[in-house]
Amino acid sequence: MSFYKYDTHVHTSETSPCGCVSAVELVHLYKDAGFQGIVITDHYFDGFFESLRGMSWEEKVDNYLKGYKIALNEGKKIGLNVILGMEIRFGSSPNDYLVYGIDEEFLKEYPELYNLDLSRFRELISDKGILIYQAHPFRPYIVPADPKLLDGVEVHNGNPRHNSHNEKALEFARKYCLKESSGSDFHQYEDLGRGGIIITEPVSSSEAFVRILYENKVVDLVRDI
Secondary structure (H helix, E strand, C coil), rough: CCCCEEEEECCCCCCCCCCCCCCHHHHHHHHHHHCCCCCCCCCEEEHHHHHCCCHHHHHHHHCCCCCHHHHHHHHHHCCCCCEEEEEECCCCCCCCEEEECCCCHHHHHCCEEEHHCCHHHHHHHHCCCCCCEEEECCCCCCCCCCHHCCEEEEECCCCCCCCCCHHHHHHHHHCCCCCEEEECCCCHHHCCCEEEEEECCCCCCHHHHHHHHHHHCEEEEEEEE
C-alpha cells in the first residue's frame, strides 16, 4: 500500500502578514521534504480585507488567493499537490479555525465571512461539503469551541514558537469524538514538515481532500520532524 503525506496548515508570505516564505519557495521545500501535498490556509480576517481600500470584493478575494495560486502553479510544475483552505478568525473571538472544502467561487459569493461567528458560519456551510477544524484550541487566550459546531480539531500543531498544549487538544477531540488532524502551521523555514496527515491515496482538489477527511481515511498523523 502506498502512503501520501500532506501538510494541512501552511501559510504564504504573499497573503499571510506573518508568513516569511514565498509560495514558490515553500512548494519546493515541501517537495524536497518528501510531501506529496499541502493545504494553503492563509489567514482570513478583517484586517487583511479592510486594508485593501478601493477594491471590489472580487478584487479583494483575488488578492487573498495570490499566495495559493502561485503555489498551485508551481506545484503543478514540480509534482506537488496544492489544495485551497483557509484559517479564518471571526471578529468577535481570537479563535482560529481551519476550513477545508472551499473554492474561489465560494469566497466570492459570500463576502466578509469574518463578520459572522462560528455558529452562523456553521449554518452557512451546512450543505456545502465544507469542514471546520479548530486550530490550536488550547493556546493562551484561545477558547475551545462548542464541539457541536466543529468537525474536527488540530490535535497536533507543530509551530515551535507557540505552546499549543497539543495533549489537551487530543484529549478534547477524543472526548467529543471529533476528527483529528495535524499541521505544521508553517510560517518560517524552521516550521517545515512539523505536522501533517498520512493518507492512502493522492488528492489534488479541495473536494477530494474533504472526502478523505469525511470518510476517516487518515491513517496516521505527522508529529514534528
